[in-house]
Amino acid sequence: MVLDILIHGLEWASIYATIAIGFSLIFSASRIINLAQGEFVMLGGLIGFSLYSTHLPLFLIPFLSAAIVASVGIVLERVAISPAKRASPTSLIIITIALSVILRSTAALVWGPHTFRIPSFFAHLPAGTQILFFDLDYILIVGSCFVSIIILGLFLKKTRLGRALRACSMDPTGARIVGISPEKMRMLSFSISAGLGGMVGVLIAPVFYANSDLGLNLGIKGFCAAVLGGMGNIPGAIVGGFIIGISEAMGASFASSYKDIIAPVLMLFVLYLKPRGILGGRS
Amino acid sequence: MRRDLKKGVIFALIVVTAPFIFRYVIFYPLEPLLRAGFFVMLAVSLSLVVGLAGQISLGHGAFFGIGAYTAGIMATKLNLPFFLTIPIGTLSGIIAGFLIGYPVLKLKSYYLALATLIIGIATYEFFKAADSLTGGEMGLYNLPNIQIGKIEFYSPFSHYFIVWSFALLTVFFCDFFSTSPVGKRLKALHSDEEAAECVGIDVFGLKLKVFVFASAIAAFAGTLFAHCSYGTIYPGEFDVGLSIKIITMVVLGGMYSVYGAAMGAVIVSLVPEVIRRIGDFFYMDLTQVTHINDIIFGIILILFMIFSPEGILAKKEEKSA
Amino acid sequence: MLEVKGVSRYFGGLVALEDVFLEVREGEIVGLMGPNGAGKTTLFNVITNLIPPSKGEVYFKGEKITGLAPHEVTRKGVVRTFQNVRVFEHLTVLENVEVAVPENNRTGFLQVMFPFFKLNSLNGFIEEKAYTYLKIVGLAHLARKNSSSLTFGQQRLLGIARALACEPEFLLFDEPSAGLNRQEISELLKVIENIHQRGTTIFIIEHNIGMLMSLAQRIIVLDRGKKILEGTPERIREEKKILDIYFGRREKCSV
Numbered sequence A: 001m002v003l004d005i006l007i008h009g010l011e012w013a014s015i016y017a018t019i020a021i022g023f024s025l026i027f028s029a030s031r032i033i034n035l036a037q038g039e040f041v042m043l044g045g046l047i048g049f050s051l052y053s054t055h056l057p058l059f060l061i062p063f064l065s066a067a068i069v070a071s072v073g074i075v076l077e078r079v080a081i082s083p084a085k086r087a088s089p090t091s092l093i094i095i096t097i098a099l100s101v102i103l104r105s106t107a108a109l110v111w112g113p114h115t116f117r118i119p120s121f122f123a124h125l126p127a128g129t130q131i132l133f134f135d136l137d138y139i140l141i142v143g144s145c146f147v148s149i150i151i152l153g154l155f156l157k158k159t160r161l162g163r164a165l166r167a168c169s170m171d172p173t174g175a176r177i178v179g180i181s182p183e184k185m186r187m188l189s190f191s192i193s194a195g196l197g198g199m200v201g202v203l204i205a206p207v208f209y210a211n212s213d214l215g216l217n218l219g220i221k222g223f224c225a226a227v228l229g230g231m232g233n234i235p236g237a238i239v240g241g242f243i244i245g246i247s248e249a250m251g252a253s254f255a256s257s258y259k260d261i262i263a264p265v266l267m268l269f270v271l272y273l274k275p276r277g278i279l280g281g282r283s
Numbered sequence B: 001m002r003r004d005l006k007k008g009v010i011f012a013l014i015v016v017t018a019p020f021i022f023r024y025v026i027f028y029p030l031e032p033l034l035r036a037g038f039f040v041m042l043a044v045s046l047s048l049v050v051g052l053a054g055q056i057s058l059g060h061g062a063f064f065g066i067g068a069y070t071a072g073i074m075a076t077k078l079n080l081p082f083f084l085t086i087p088i089g090t091l092s093g094i095i096a097g098f099l100i101g102y103p104v105l106k107l108k109s110y111y112l113a114l115a116t117l118i119i120g121i122a123t124y125e126f127f128k129a130a131d132s133l134t135g136g137e138m139g140l141y142n143l144p145n146i147q148i149g150k151i152e153f154y155s156p157f158s159h160y161f162i163v164w165s166f167a168l169l170t171v172f173f174c175d176f177f178s179t180s181p182v183g184k185r186l187k188a189l190h191s192d193e194e195a196a197e198c199v200g201i202d203v204f205g206l207k208l209k210v211f212v213f214a215s216a217i218a219a220f221a222g223t224l225f226a227h228c229s230y231g232t233i234y235p236g237e238f239d240v241g242l243s244i245k246i247i248t249m250v251v252l253g254g255m256y257s258v259y260g261a262a263m264g265a266v267i268v269s270l271v272p273e274v275i276r277r278i279g280d281f282f283y284m285d286l287t288q289v290t291h292i293n294d295i296i297f298g299i300i301l302i303l304f305m306i307f308s309p310e311g312i313l314a315k316k317e318e319k320s321a
Numbered sequence C: 001m002l003e004v005k006g007v008s009r010y011f012g013g014l015v016a017l018e019d020v021f022l023e024v025r026e027g028e029i030v031g032l033m034g035p036n037g038a039g040k041t042t043l044f045n046v047i048t049n050l051i052p053p054s055k056g057e058v059y060f061k062g063e064k065i066t067g068l069a070p071h072e073v074t075r076k077g078v079v080r081t082f083q084n085v086r087v088f089e090h091l092t093v094l095e096n097v098e099v100a101v102p103e104n105n106r107t108g109f110l111q112v113m114f115p116f117f118k119l120n121s122l123n124g125f126i127e128e129k130a131y132t133y134l135k136i137v138g139l140a141h142l143a144r145k146n147s148s149s150l151t152f153g154q155q156r157l158l159g160i161a162r163a164l165a166c167e168p169e170f171l172l173f174d175e176p177s178a179g180l181n182r183q184e185i186s187e188l189l190k191v192i193e194n195i196h197q198r199g200t201t202i203f204i205i206e207h208n209i210g211m212l213m214s215l216a217q218r219i220i221v222l223d224r225g226k227k228i229l230e231g232t233p234e235r236i237r238e239e240k241k242i243l244d245i246y247f248g249r250r251e252k253c254s255v
Helices: A001-029 A037-053 A060-081 A087-111 A136-158 A160-170 A172-179 A184-205 A214-229 A232-253 A254-271 B002-024 B031-052 B061-077 B082-104 B109-129 B156-178 B181-191 B193-198 B203-227 B240-253 B259-280 B286-307 B314-318 C040-047 C071-074 C095-100 C103-104 C110-115 C118-137 C151-167 C182-197 C207-215 C233-237 C240-247
Strands: B146-148 B150-155 C004-013 C014-024 C027-032 C053-060 C078-080 C169-173 C202-206 C218-223 C225-232
Touching: A001 A037, A001 A136, A001 A160, A001 A184, A001 A214, A001 A232, A037 A060, A037 A184, A037 A214, A037 C240, A060 A087, A060 A184, A087 A214, A087 B109, A087 B240, A087 B286, A136 A160, A136 A184, A136 A232, A136 C225, A160 A172, A160 B314, A160 C202, A172 A184, A172 C004, A214 A254, A214 B109, A232 A254, A232 C207, A254 B109, B002 B031, B002 B156, B002 B259, B031 B061, B031 B156, B031 B181, B031 B203, B031 B240, B031 B259, B061 B082, B061 B109, B061 B203, B082 B109, B082 B146, B082 B203, B109 B240, B109 C169, B146 B156, B150 B156, B156 B181, B156 B203, B156 C004, B181 B193, B181 B203, B181 C095, B181 C103, B181 C118, B193 B203, B193 C071, B193 C240, B240 B259, B240 B286, B259 B286, C004 C040, C014 C040, C014 C053, C014 C225, C027 C040, C027 C103, C027 C207, C040 C169, C071 C078, C078 C218, C095 C151, C103 C118, C118 C182, C151 C169, C151 C182, C182 C207, C225 C233, C225 C240
Parallel strands: C027 C202, C027 C218, C078 C169, C169 C202
Antiparallel strands: B146 B150, C004 C014, C004 C053, C218 C225
């Protein structure tokens, strides 16, 4: 039983962790809390659905969706964030909230209020195929999140661009002095976070669903995870994602109707007791 | 003082004549006007916290919901009469305001915004989750109408006038409040908390008091809402979107101005109606129009935040100060 | 009247104050000087409890004030001004002073709600009181102006008026002459002397040594968080150590 919960929780944990990384990445690069992060997930799912209808080769769809959402992220950053130079942090929060509303409503207009499902990416294989007792879809989700996190980590540690991003997060002024442009880093962080979100969205579409309300729910959970681990702290986002994923799985087996309240409550606890998060984010 | 009186009288006149014009001249239902009344109370109370004291609260809708649900539960489960559900509902808002405000107001600026945002989300989730108490996703129904003694008020007109009387009272009172000694102290702590502390102002205590006060007003509005909602309330009415709408109203109307917030409330309530009518004219689906509404308001809000974070009426107010 | 007993303040590894003992008696004007970073403003912050001390206590009129909230310290009669003034930008000049008046503080939420009509006269009373303080510093003619539109020197005076409105028995001035021109400084001197003559005890941080020498009856010198000298202005002037501190130490360098 406990193993079941852990396994099930792991799936959601990796999803929340990836979304949370999206939050923390943008925050670490630009001190902005992008409350529209969840909508990137939503867009990923919906775009994935549309791409599916065009009968493209299945393996291309996740990459293409992620890429398209990443571009949307860049557009948003250029259009709504960059011009708001003089805005206080709170105004920026309100801006990103407004952005999430716009994204959600636009999606609802374009795709309508329906909920879409796409078949598993492995539909062409015999049903019930498993590797080591795990469903292929499950492996795809957990595996992709895992792989993306590792790739992101390598990017941040080993590549010049990644190191520039980290430098910017530690000291934007110092970074500027050595020739790194915080504005470009902000744009980069938006595109990566959007891409990550989009990827999550398209990958969970077969297992879960895709509609215009998806972003709100997952975004909130991912946000709570990011704050839990420390906003701006990427390992913290992973930790936070895991805590919430596993807690929800446990909660679901005890009192299923209260499942959705776990994440906000945990986040409130952290905000009161240790506002910087478990692993200590940046201020 | 005299200029404010003129503003107030004009406002009151408009409020009194509007429903008649709506009903008998344009043949339009009164619901949007009624909703505007609630929003005025919500926006004006929030403007005390956000505008005067400078504390960003993104979860004000939660208190509206707490007041509404408490009154609703008192009415349906305990069969309490109207004149009891109202004070109990308001009291629940006061208690919630204190319990929430005490830890939250110790946080600094955007942690505060986030915490209040999450409080808003958490209360919404709670309304959905606590089936036995709140009726879960379906909400509460069979809520009684406003009943004073033997007279039951069920017509939209009566609802309108009752709600708007309180709305006007709230506006006048909060405006009066903002120019009172307490209001000035709040503005002082808005300007510089440490300096305010050093001239003898109990900064935290004052922040908490204004927060509780605003929550009480919101909860009171909620209790009225529970009795004017055609008998049902459901969680969807108290979600994050509500709190965002309220802060939009405050922002639009000028963060520092009570009348501005009231104006903002009216605009944000009524403009969607206008757009809806235009949409009807082009045979658009109602939900589509709602989405277009949200998009438009989102864009307006962003533009405001970029170009003038203080709101429309703020400039006028600054000069008169 | 004010006793600082063994106050130390550390910020991580940095020693801002170390074992400071000093005393200011009623009716005195005492100066506090020392090079930048000596801990003077930190000492003021600890006295008013904006920052708690890491060690030690502060007593006012025999009562321990360490641990009280800053606004309570102010209400006990210990009031400070700020080096960078910090006027309330959202308020007019007059209102800046009004909020400091004790009667304003006593007018809370309940008073606004219930004695609805008494409020007008109370408002008037507070306004009048605030006016008198503005007159003392010579800013009465600017009463209705927005406080952020004042010049720096005027804002400085406003800060003093605001501090006076708190009805202090003990006033802490933090570099009041910084950023002022010669004329403004002489006006400031007159104002401070005026305040002292009315019976307020004054503790003043200053870099303007000439001003300090003419004002203060006694001077305390801090350096690197420690009290190193104390005495009358004449005595301090003669001490060689002062030159050392202000113009750099002569240390043996091993080259």
